Amino acid sequence: MVVVVVMGVSGCGKTTVAAHLAQELGCEWVDGDGFHPQSNIAKMRSGTPLTDADRIPWLLNINKYMKRWVAAGKPGVVACSALKKVYRDVLAADIRGQVLFVHLQGPFNLILRRMKQRQGHFMPAALLQSQFDALEPPDPDVEACINLDIVRPSGAIVQQAMQHPRLQALAKGSSSNNDGGERSTVEAKHIIVGVDHGGDGNGDSDDDGDVDGDGLGMRLVSNTANAGQQKQVGGNDSGEEEEEEDDEAEVSMELLCSECLESSHVRRSLREHRRSLSQHNLATTWKCEACTLKHEQQRQHGDVTPRVVCSMCKNAWNWFPTTADGHRVPLPVGPWICPSCEGPARRRHGSSSGDGDGGDSAGDSAGDGVSAAALVCHTSSQHQQGNNPNV
Numbered sequence: 001m002v003v004v005v006v007m008g009v010s011g012c013g014k015t016t017v018a019a020h021l022a023q024e025l026g027c028e029w030v031d032g033d034g035f036h037p038q039s040n041i042a043k044m045r046s047g048t049p050l051t052d053a054d055r056i057p058w059l060l061n062i063n064k065y066m067k068r069w070v071a072a073g074k075p076g077v078v079a080c081s082a083l084k085k086v087y088r089d090v091l092a093a094d095i096r097g098q099v100l101f102v103h104l105q106g107p108f109n110l111i112l113r114r115m116k117q118r119q120g121h122f123m124p125a126a127l128l129q130s131q132f133d134a135l136e137p138p139d140p141d142v143e144a145c146i147n148l149d150i151v152r153p154s155g156a157i158v159q160q161a162m163q164h165p166r167l168q169a170l171a172k173g174s175s176s177n178n179d180g181g182e183r184s185t186v187e188a189k190h191i192i193v194g195v196d197h198g199g200d201g202n203g204d205s206d207d208d209g210d211v212d213g214d215g216l217g218m219r220l221v222s223n224t225a226n227a228g229q230q231k232q233v234g235g236n237d238s239g240e241e242e243e244e245e246d247d248e249a250e251v252s253m254e255l256l257c258s259e260c261l262e263s264s265h266v267r268r269s270l271r272e273h274r275r276s277l278s279q280h281n282l283a284t285t286w287k288c289e290a291c292t293l294k295h296e297q298q299r300q301h302g303d304v305t306p307r308v309v310c311s312m313c314k315n316a317w318n319w320f321p322t323t324a325d326g327h328r329v330p331l332p333v334g335p336w337i338c339p340s341c342e343g344p345a346r347r348r349h350g351s352s353s354g355d356g357d358g359g360d361s362a363g364d365s366a367g368d369g370v371s372a373a374a375l376v377c378h379t380s381s382q383h384q385q386g387n388n389p390n391v
């Protein structure tokens with residue numbers, strides 16, 4: 001069992017190769033871009049590179065998602081830049097032995113040209129240099145990885161990736177599970193992370209389109225590896241494949257909440273489905289009803305606090321500490337441990353009398369001037385301050 005992370009700088013072909021590879025392996029795949037919060041997408045679109053603080057919570061969510069595959073004993077493919085070693089460590093946290101990085105590498109000018117030719121993507125080609133600057137190519141002596149040259153067509157790249165013993169074993173496994181020992185006919189499932197209509201106070205989601213106008217947004221699972229090869233998509237009791245595309249045909253989708261990662265099933269027309277596929281590069285995140293409600297309540301209280309996910313318990317914590325002069329303390333860089341998980345050890349560094357103003361000494365649970373009381377566990381339904389009852 002393996003989770004493959006197809007990685008590399010923007011425009012190197014991660015999405016293209018991930019879709020083909022998942023098809024080859026007959027497994028689910030997801031585009032890590034869909035896990036970006038709206039603020040990250042807006043930042044990249046405006047031509048500003050992401051920082052570690054922008055990326056870590058995003059990577060933790062992808063890691064959480066990958067762990068669900070591992071827990072379910074399912075292989076999967078993720079397209080995710082994973083530029084630095086520390087990012088890959090976050091992605092592989094707790095599942096290190098199960099993760100294989102497939103690094104797509106190629107010359108700057110080739111990738112630049114492909115990015116310029118690509119239509120409708122939020123990532124400006126002008127950010128490519130910053131991607132190369134951040135890149136720490138994986139070292140096969142240190143990490144489970146393959147480095148592949150992207151000069152060739154994506155099919156050839158996938159075939160080369162499939163030479164890796166772990167992928168061969170996976171492909172063999174899936175075909176030997178099949179009656180008659182033939183290659184699995186299971187199609188790749190593509191999970192798309194979609195549009196946020198709940199609003200998180202950034203105010204920049206509307207132009208990205210309410211793809212279906214029902215305010216749901218979407219993060220969907222379908223039995224298709226790419227939009228151009230649309231097939232019958234789940235939810236049909238007969239399980240038969242459709243030969244002809246029928247715009248009005250219904251497809252079943254699994255919407256995944258970007259916060260709690262719980263899924264809901266909806267049905268909608270193939271037209272809407274295709275529309276969402278074509279727009280997913282404009283995507284931000286979707287929240288389920290419960291999370292949207294929580295968020296809305298927080299908004300009404302004027303709280304549009306960023307969140308940070310504990311790398312141990314994976315609960316999301318609202319992050320609202322401020323410095324003594326009233327500035328917000330930046331999100332922690334790198335893996336972060338919440339007060340509940342690391343309370344006793346961290347509290348040794350300060351008293352527990354923090355009042356949330358981020359003063360240097362009071363209750364410095366995060367070791368960086370942040371009081372435990374300045375954090376609220378978001379994932380917990382009880383929203384208990386400075387204490388996470390889920391742990």
Ligand SMILES: Nc1ncnc2c1ncn2[C@@H]1O[C@H](COP(=O)(O)OP(=O)(O)OP(=O)(O)O)[C@@H](O)[C@H]1O
Nearest residue numbers: 010011012013014015016114118123150152153154
């Ligand atoms: N091997 C290839 N040969 C030719 N063109 C390719 C190849 N792989 C990808 N492309 C094209 O290059 C462009 C970038 O590919 P793709 O969107 O898959 O990259 P990406 O790494 O997922 O980008 P990003 O990280 O910005 O989302 C696309 O237009 C795609 O069709």
Ligand SMILES: O=C(O)[C@H](O)[C@@H](O)[C@H](O)[C@H](O)CO
Nearest residue numbers: 009010011033050081082123
């Ligand atoms: O780490 C990053 O800077 C981001 O993941 C970018 O790589 C973008 O998500 C992607 O490349 C744009 O499509």
